[in-house]
Amino acid sequence: MASLGELERAVMDLLWAGHEAATANTLRDLLAQTTAAHGGAAGHEGKDLAVTTVLTVLSRLEKKGLVERERGMRPHRYQAVSSREDHTAELMHEVLGSAPDREAVLARFIGSVTESEAETLRKLLGHS
């Protein structure tokens, strides 16, 4: 239950962008930004999204546990539950988790990371 649709991803991108800054996003902000980002992408030229469309997507993302909504304030505030990096790492674990031979998968996996990434990994694993 992890994969995102195109619009869902566009919205998450916005929310993730504001995650570090702990930005409280209102629907209006998101609508404007989403219309720009999503509409600007290939195949979606000039497509002005309806307010309810973004709302629906936000609700679905909330149900999926990716978005948290503060209902206290009147224009509700929407924000990503976790950072993009955390989410992606978690996704990787989900993918890996479904494998019987995790170590074999890891072997293949690190066989195709860039050298700089391998270096990063060495540093992070360094001190046992």
Add this chain to the structure above:
Amino acid sequence: MASLGELERAVMDLLWAGHEAATANTLRDLLAQTTAAHGGAAGHEGKDLAVTTVLTVLSRLEKKGLVERERGMRPHRYQAVSSREDHTAELMHEVLGSAPDREAVLARFIGSVTESEAETLRKLLGHS
């Protein structure tokens, strides 16, 4: 375009099981095994699958590039294109690939692998 449905996964599990042994799978084999494995799972008790059902799934998996079909022999032979481990590792790369800050994701990722897996990674990364 990577995620698999429940039945698709069940079939892939069978094909992956035979991948190492380079086993050539006929439809009959798969039908029998799938009915056992899939039907035995939770929520699918005693569900006897139709031959065409498995065939359809195999066709879809073929279209997705996960299954290869030898059309030479009369009962066609079906087999997984790559091992489960390779496929899973590739999936992990797909997930990782969509991240702007790959190294940050990797940091989170290795932060939550088991110690034995970390050990394996150290070995694999050991000598640059």
Add this chain to the structure above:
DNA sequence: TTGAAGTTCTACGTCGCGTAGAAAACAACG
């Protein structure tokens, strides 16, 4: 030739997702 096994084509129901209208809830203003 005939029949069983295998394969192709087509299709239906469900569900997730993009999309949005209708209506209800609400806040602010006169």
Add this chain to the structure above:
DNA sequence: CGTTGTTTTCTACGCGACGTAGAACTTCAA
């Protein structure tokens, strides 16, 4: 308090993916 503009909820349609399978065509063996 009633009118009005904003925000949220409810409901729904179309499409594509997937589980499921019937109907019909192909092929091989007896």
